[in-house]
Amino acid sequence: MxxxxxxxxxxxxxxxxxxxxxxxxxxxxxxxxxxxxxxxxxxxxxxxxxxxxxxxxxxxxxxxxxxxxxxxxxxFRIFGDNLWVGLKHFGVLFGSPVFYQVLANTLIISGMKILFVFPVPIVVALFINEVRNSNLRRFIQSAIYLPHFLSWVVIAGIFIAALSPSSGVVNEITGWFGLAPKGFMTDSGSIRWVVVFSEMWRSAGWDSLLYFAAIMAIDPQLYDAAEMDGANRWHKIWHVTLPGIAPTIATLFILNVGLFMNAGFDQIINLSNDAIRDQIDIIDTYVYRIGLQSGQFSLATAAGLFKGVIGMALIVAAHTISKRLTGKGVW
Amino acid sequence: MLAKTLMASVAVLALGAGTALAQPVTIRVVSKDLVTTNPDDIAHIERIEEAMAAQGTEIDIEIVDLPSAGYQDKLALMLLSGDIPDLIYFQGGDEQFANQGLFEDWRPWIEDTEYLKDALWPHNGDRLDNYPYLLYVFPARTKSPVMREDWLAQTGLERPQTLEEWTEMMRVLAASDYDGNGEEDTYGIIAPDNTAELDAVFNQAFGVATTWMQNADGEWIHSRVSDAERDKLAYYQMLFAEGLLDPEFITSNWEVKEDKFYTGKVGIVMGTAGTVVDIYRTKMQQVNDGAELVLLDPPAGVGQGLEAVDVSKESRGFALSALSENKEEVVALMDFLASPEGQMFERMGFEGEHYTDNGGTYEITEAMGTWYPRFMIAQPGAWQPPVDLLSPVAQASLEQGAHYFTPDNAFVWPAEYAADVDAAENYYRTSVYRFVSGEWSMDQWDQYVQGWYDAGGQRLTEHARTVLP
Known part of the structure; x- marks a missing residue:
């Protein structure tokens, strides 16, 4: 056969x-x-x-x-094979007078973004879901999505103009309350908040899309049942909507933690100036200056690899914790 | 006879065929703002090829397109990928490639040229001696202070000469209303992004003569931790506090600077000598019909002059690839561009479009404002255009730069100092703003000096003391 x-x-x-x-x-x-x-x-x-x-x-x-x-x-060698130097570039990196300051800035700014920016799209999605007038809801959605399509160059220009101590609208408003004009873009105590708020302004609307889609997927019968049990709007948000989008929140949180070391190159490079560079200089901007602009490609790769390893460790940790607490993870 | 005729015919045919088969040598050129999508660039390159062919050098210049935005980064990536043109324009980031022997030393090549060697400016020679891999045959990029002539007349003051006269001039400007908003809120002066443009004019007045200076013990120290620097920053602090310096200079880029100047929000700005001063004048006249600019002299104090010119290397320029198989042709191209015919092309643009020639009487047209030399401007002793290409104020700024030319003693840092240079530079820039804005008192100077040494300055100083005599 x-x-x-x-x-x-x-x-x-x-x-x-x-x-x-x-x-x-x-x-x-x-x-x-x-x-x-x-x-x-x-x-x-x-x-x-x-x-x-x-x-x-x-x-x-x-x-x-x-x-x-x-x-x-x-x-790095242009001609022939690269030369193996072991941990030399990591030594230079960790021995740099500003590396730990740059690392601290990255962690602080990323931490602030997770803490203050991450919850905002969830709240926005919940609020939009509660707007009953469909025309109004569509208008709000369009309006808050818009900043997402602006480049950081444009956004930086808007913020520099709006926060100008001499002609900015923000200082004009604070002036009505008798407050002295403040150079938010040059004040070392304010600039990180400018970074956080500008990120929030740009991404909150767009990022709320995923949560809004998750809310739409919740079975309407759950709301009917809750209503029959006497739940008001707040109860329904707390006991139906939020648990319904919890898996989405968990997944996005883990993914955000994985990107923890990406504190926002485009944003920082455009909002930065000499007055406050020491407050918002992050690993990405440092790598760009030292690596690409100075041609130190191996050093830049060492910094990038360091960032990648930290990011990997964070995502694994967040996944493990999430699995234990909620039973949900990214894999 | 017949046999001879046949042989001659065959020889002629063979020669003709040989000529027809000869291919021009292809030279690949990458340069910022030289792209195949610009018709002027294409036409310019074609006429260079034709003119060189007429002189017996057949070359085909191939433009390698790279976008202007992020040029430096994209060029580095292109070279790293192994795509290395014959002639490469750098605007920074060249040292890593030079250290690996990617570029030819220009000097022996230049020695054998007919025109190029005479076209070099004095600073070109110094820079080539220190770093022979980049060639940028253009006037030194010194900064010249300018203001509107009618505003100067309205102040009732003469052109300021001393530091005190400069201060007085800025005070009068600051008490004026040149933007017509009904308030006397014009600023005396602005420098975009940082104090670098102020330093260009005020350094010598405070004795910041060179990057490295000797202290009382005869030891080399960086000027940024010198007493002269402290005095200069104290002066800037006063300018800021009195509203003579635009308080938003740190968040103003060059576009904002220009806008504030043209709209009367600022009285004095610094522009790169020559073409840029000319552009300021043209734009000012577009906004304010008939407005003319006047050149100011740098203030006299401890010394007088413009900031010392860095001759450690060209900060930008053309490199000749060591891998090029057509180095002779590349040098021939540069030599042609330095020749009278090449300079006529480079400087004057196209006849009928950028200038007219009526029997030897040349006149430039309005379109000349859009023309710029792609490769070089020969020093005046080598070639002079048949008609003044620059306005009197722009020409005067070039002469000012030449008059006050002082070579600096800065040098190229080895690669292993990159992190220290970056750290010290950023610490300095941030600290300067804190002093100028008054956030830091001048009493904190010693604290700043220690901070600078901690931020890499110590290593830099130790290395400098091994390099400088």
Missing amino acids: SLDEKSVAAVASRFGNVPKDAPGAEFDERAVRRMQRGVKVRTWLPYYLMLAPGVLYFLVFHYYPIYLAKLAFED
Whole structure:
């Protein structure tokens, strides 16, 4: 009996239309699997093809760079092979007079963003959900999504103008209450709050989309049941809506923690100035200056790798804690 | 006879075929603001190729397109990927490549040129001696202070010469209403982003003569921790406190600076000598019909002059790739551009569009405002345009830069000092604002000096003492 005949017989025996004791019907698990795989691939081929560009993108731009991160342990050479130097660049990095200040700034700004910016889209989504007039709701949604489409260059210009001590609208308003004009953009005590507020202003509306979509997916019968039990609006938010979007909140929180070390390069570089650079200089801006502008590519890679390892540790920790507390995680 | 004729014909045909088959050498050039989407760039390159071909050098110049925005970063990535053109324009970030031997030393090549060696400016020679990999044949980028001529007349003061006269001038400007808003709130002076443009004019007046100075014990110290620097910052602090210096200078970029100048919110600005001063004048006249600018002299104090010119290396310029297989042709291109014909192309633009020639009488057109030299401006002793290309005030600013030219003693830092240079620079810039704005009192000077040494300044000073004589 040829291999094909054997396989067919095996399949037939597996699916039960051939007596098990028929000649050649001995069970061949591997052949069955092979055929099933072939059928599956043929069935799903168009989808695999559609998936291919995405997979390729991740391989080229996300996985290949992980391999290239070995540059952190090498001296970059244009001609010939790079020279292996071990931890030399990490030594330079950690020995830099400003590295710990830059690291502290990154942690503080990221912490402030998690603490003050992360909850805002949830609140916004809850509020939008409570607006009963659909026209008003659409208008509010459009208005708060808009800042997301502005670049940080434009936003920085808006904030510098609005916060100007001589002609800014904010100081004009505070002036009505007898307060002296303040240079928020040059004040070391204010600038981190400017960073947090500008991030909130830009992203709160757009980020609320995911939560709003999660709210829409909650079974309306739950609200009906709650109403029958005498729940008011607040009760329904607290006992139905929030638990309904808890998995989304948990997932996004873990993902945000994973991006903890990305304190916002575009934002910082545009809002920064010499007066307050020591307050908001983050790892990304430092890497840009030292690495790209000064051509210290290995040093920049070492800083990037350090940031990546911390980010990885944070995401694993957040996932583990979330799993234990809520049973939800990202994998 | 027939045989001879046949042989001659074959020889002629062979020669013709040989000529027809000869391919011009391709030179790849990457430069900021030199792109294939600009018709002027294409036409300029084509006429250079034609003119050089007529002189017997057949080259095909291939422009490598790179966007102007983020040029430095994109260029570095392109070179790292192994795409290395023959002629490369840098605007920083070149040292890492030079350290790995990617560039030719320009000096032996320049020595053999006919025109290029004479086209160099004095600072070019100094910089090439210190760092022979970048060539930027343009006037030194000194900064000159300018103000509106009619505003100067309205102050009733002469052009200020001393530090006291400068202060008085700024006080009068600050008590004026040149923006016409009904309030006397014009600022005397502005410097965008930081105090660098103020330093360009005031450094010498306070004795900040060079980057490295010798203290009373004869030891080299950085000027940023010198007594002269302290006196200068105390002066800036006074300007800020009295409202003579725009208090929002730190958040004002160059566009805001220009806007405040043209709209009368600020009286005095500094512009790069030559073309940039000319642009300020043109824009001022567009906004205020007939307004003319006047050049101011730097104030006399401990010394008088413009900030010392860094000759440690060109901060920007063209590098010749050591990997190029056509180095001779690249140098021939640069030599042609330095020749009278090349300078005519570079400086004057296109006849009929940027200038007219009526039997040897040249006149520039309005379109000249959009033309700029792509590769070089030869020093005046080598070539002079047949008609004045710059306004009198812009020309005077160039002469001012040449008059006050003082070479600085700054030097190129080895790569391992990059983190210290960055840390010390940022500490200085932040501290300067805190002093100027009054957040820090001048009594905290010693504290600042210690902070600067802690922020990498100590290592830098120790290295400088091994480099400087």
